[in-house]
Amino acid sequence: MLPERVKTGIAGLDIVLDGGFLRGATVLVQGLPGAGKTTLGLQFVYYGATQCEEPGLIVSFEEFPTQMLRDALNFGWDFEPLVREGKVKIIATSPQTFYQQIRDPNSELNQLLSEGKIRRVLIDSLSHFQRLTNDPVELREILNSLLNRLRQTQTTALLTQEIRWSEGEVSLEQYAVDAVVQLFFEPVNKVQRRRFIEVLKARGQSFQPGRHSMEITNEGIKVYPIPLPRGHERELSMRRVATGVPGLDRMLGGGFFEGFATLVAGETGTGKSTLVRQFIAHGVLNGESGLYVSLREDPQRILQSARTIGIDLTPALNEGNLIIHHVTGDIDAYKLFWEVKALLEEREKEGRPIKRAAIDSLSDLAATFPDPTYLPQYLQAFVELFTLHGVTSVFTLSVTAANSAEHSPVDPDLARGLDCILMLRYMLVHDHVRKVMTVVKMRGSEHDTGIRTVRINDGEGMLVETGFEGMPSFIRKLQQLAQEQGGEMRIT
Secondary structure (H helix, E strand, O other), rough: OOEEEEOOOOOOHHHHOEEEEEOOOOOEEOOOOOOOHHHHHHHHHHHHHOOOOEEEEEEOOOHHHHHHHHHOOOOOOOHHHHOOOOOOOEEOHHHHHHHHHHOOOHHHHHHHHOOOOOOOOEEOOOHHHHHHHHHHHHHHHHHHHHHHHHHHHHHHHEEEEEEEOOOOOOOOOOOOOOOOEEEEEEEEOOEEEEEEEEEEOOOOOOOOOOEEEEEEOOOEEEEOOOOOOOOOOOOOOOEEEOOOOOHHHOOOOOOOOOOOOEEEEEOOOOHHHHHHHHHHHHHHHHOEEEEEEEEOHHHHHHHHHHHOOOOOOHHHHHHHOOEEEOOOOOHHHHHHHHHHHHHHHHHHHHHOEEEEEEEEEEHHHHHOOOOOHHHHHHHHHHHHHHHHHHOOOEEEEOOOOOOOOOOOOHHHHHHOOOOOOEEEEEEEEEOEEEEEEEEEOOOOOOOOOOEEEEEEOOEEEEEEEHHHHHHHHHHHHHHHEEEEEEEEOOOO
C-alpha cells in the first residue's frame, strides 16, 4: 500500500508533490521575510480544517492571534468559527514554554497530540528556537526532540524559518526535517520580479524538482508547476484542416492535419499575426471553437485588425465560439500554460471543445523564463497539451532575417517537436521589397518547396501567390467589374 498523502490545499503545489506531503512529515518552509511562509502555513491548516476534517494547531512566536486572524481574513479564511468549534487551536507563546509543553506528557498540548485531536501543525517560526541555546549540539537535540514528538503522533507539521541565502550552504534544520520547501522572490529580467517555490527535499516520496512559479492572490497562494513534456504518444488524425489563407493550403498539400502544431516564424511585419487570425477565423466562422492567446494586443485591437481584412469576429466572441485570452501586466509563462490547460478542460466538460488555438507569440514568453534555454521544452509541453485535446495549434515566433533561403533561423531544438514550420521573410525583387513564404517543414505530406510571394490586402487579408491567388488584385477587381457589367475582360 502506498503511503498516505496529505493535500496542502494549494493545487499546483500538490502537483509538484505528486499528491501532497506524506502523512506525519515534518516540513521546513524557508524564505526571506515577506516570501509567503506564514501564508502558506495558514492555507495548509485552514484547508485541512475546512475540507479534510483534520483539526489544526497554529503556534506563533511573533504575532498575536488577533493579528494573525485579521491577516487571514484578507484571503477569505475565517478562523474564528473554527477556533470556537475546536477545529483549530491558536497558541501565542515563547519557544521555551512551547518546548516545555511538548515534552511534558501531562500538558494539554501533549494530550491533544496523543489523542489525535490535532492532525496539522504550523509552527511560526523555527528561527526563534535559536534563542534557547548558543550550543549547536544542544540546539540539534532540542530540534530532534520536537520533530520526533510530532512524528510519533502522525501529525503533519509545517515549520517556517527566515533565512539569508548562501549558495551551497545546508542548515542543521534542513538535515533534521523530512521535507524542505523554499520560497523566492527574484528578478527574471531588468524590470520584472517573480515569486518561485522549490521543493528541495522530500524524504520517502517523489516530487517535481525545479523552481516553480508562485503568486500570492486574494485567495491565497497559487503554484504553477514547470510545464514539461511527458513523452505521451501522439495519435494524429489524417483529416485535413483548412488554414483560411488562400494559396497556403495548396502549398501544404491540402492544409494542416488535425491536431498538428505549426510554427509561423518571421521578421517583424511579415504577417504572422494576420495568418493566425485568418486561421482562427476560418474555424470559428465554420462552427469550430477557437482560442486566441495574445501577449501583446488587447481583444478590441484584435477585433479591429480582423475587420480591416474583412473578418468580423465579434459575433463569434459574443456567442462563446471564440475566446481571446489576453495576458496583461507581467507575463508568467508557467501560469499561462496552466490557465490554458484549465480552459481546455472546462470547455470539454461543457461539450464545446476548443478545436483551433493560437499563441501569439513565443518571443514574448521566452523573455520571461529564468532559464533562456527552456523554450523548446516549454513549446513541446504546449504541443502535447493541444494534441491530447485534439486541438490544431499555431504558434508565432519573431526571428531575425535569414542569410539565404536555404538557412532557417529557427533553433533546431525548437523545431524538433513541431509538425509544420512556415517561414515569412522579406525578399528584394527587382527594386521592390516583397513578403515571401516558404514551407520549411511539413510532416507526413508532400508540400510546395518554392518561395512564394505573400500579399496582405485591405478587406481580403493574406493570400499566397501559387496560381490564381497570384493574380494582381487590381486585375481581379477589373474582371469582377466586367462580369458585373455583363462583359468579359481578356488578359493577354
